[in-house]
Amino acid sequence: MRPAKAFVFLIAAIATARGVISAPAWAEDLERKACFVDAKRLCPxxxxxxxxxxxxxxxxxxxxxxxxxxxxxxxxxxxxxxxxTKGAAR
Incomplete structure (x- = not known):
């Protein structure tokens, strides 16, 4: 698995664990993409x-x-x- 794809999966897992499940799928994608770019820039x-x-x-x-x-x-x-709240990270 390429590192970029692996990291997208990682962000998806974080978003799911943080309780984003209740949000529409397109909203989750936008949030993941926003944090993916920031994570690459701020936390290489x-x-x-x-x-x-x-x-x-x-x-x-x-x-x-x-x-x-x-x-x-x-x-x-x-x-x-x-x-x-329901869906919050445990």
Whole structure:
């Protein structure tokens, strides 16, 4: 599997784990793509390592530097997790 495809799969898994399942499929794709570009730019070491947890931690640490789409996705996922809403990450 090519690294780029593997990372897209990784982002998809993160999005699913973060509770995005309830969003329409096209919205999930936009969010994943937004965060994929930011992860490649802000967290190249973590992306190369294909470490889902390290990418998540890296993006959370640099949330203020992410694009608007990824920023909104990360903040929503954090809010859902704190609120304990259905589909939030466990």
């Amino acid at each position: 070491t973590e992306v190369k390592a294909l470490s889902r947890s390290r990418v998540r931690v890296c993006l959370l640490a640099r949330v203020e530097q992410t694009s608007l789409g990824c920023h909104a996705f990360i903040l929503k996922a954090q809010a859902d997790k704190k609120a304990g």
